[in-house]
Amino acid sequence: MDLGEQNLNLDILEEPEEIQIDTQDEAFLKSDGVRKISFGGPDGRDVKLQPFNTHRQVAAQKLGMEFFNMGEEALEEFQERETYNGIFQDAVIVVYLCAHPVSLAKKALRVPAKVMGEALNWAEKAGVLVGNEKHGELIAAFGDIIGDIIASVAEIDQTGMQSADESLGK
């Protein structure tokens, strides 16, 4: 090693990007048929849900989303009963990510524990409790989003390219 080089200290990563809404999110927000929930926005108002895109999916996995680790039986059970063990946590994760700019998903990749804490505080502040109306709305929104994923992997399966199970990591 050349002692004159600037490499004594540990490697420093670049500063993270500024918070911004990406163009994909803007296009989604302007389109018809936008999903909304009646709580969780600024001052507790309603909030439009943004796409559960790649960033948010990866962030959700990082935050410990159970759905991605579900076995075949659990997946079948979910499709039949529309619930599974851990669905509440998953719903908080996914809806919280979709209720915020994609920069939050990027933050979740850097500091998952912190963002998970923020997600729980968000749900707590909104008054989401198991069995109440907001809980039902949260689970319904989550079901819509996850339903889209299941539908899309099923479509791929019909072409013979990829099965839903493979797509879910098995």
Added chain:
Amino acid sequence: MDVGIGFRAVSGDKDDRIGFAAAAVSVGFDLVEETPGVSNVYSEENKYEPDKPGDIKYFLPLSKGAIEVSDLAKVWIDPSAALNDAEALPARIKSAANAQELAALCVEFDSIYIKAAFAHMRLFSLNRIKLPGHTSDEDNASAYLDLFARKLEDAHDKTSRTKLAKSLAANWKPAMLSWLRAYRSNFLELANLWKEVPKSLKIKRGNGLPPLVLPQGPKFEQMLKRWT
């Protein structure tokens, strides 16, 4: 004399403030005995609301040995200067032309070393440094650099200084990782204290009255309503 590190002393971010206190503790500052650790301070203008974080204070001594807490605050705000000083160390050791330059380096070394460790902790707190798995190299490196200034005092010839500069470079990164682990541990400890916040409240009353402290107990909620 002690100093209270406030939310606004460094920045408005609670984690940032805990991070600063954790980094100071890591480099040898002890929280002052009567540190409230965590105290929520509410008043007529700043009323308590559920989940409202309120205030938090860590009392630190103004200095520890030759290190001033104000210098650490400067490093916390701008870590780059401390890192640059560290980067220059091996070359300075190698090129020390006389006993005077060597003596100056010996005096400066510990300060540069600690400030570099502090700068690394700051960048780690900003998620700009990855922390790999622990190795025993880190403990050895840290012990080696703790005594480095003494070794430097005896490095009178160029060959021994070159050798020392090389061993400094070899031990630097593992030692910094060791500091980061200490920081992480202290941060978690202080952050855990923060979670206890709602269990006691300190309410400013003004008009020369001492603050009212409400510890959690059977009448906590009742007292809270009465005083906020």
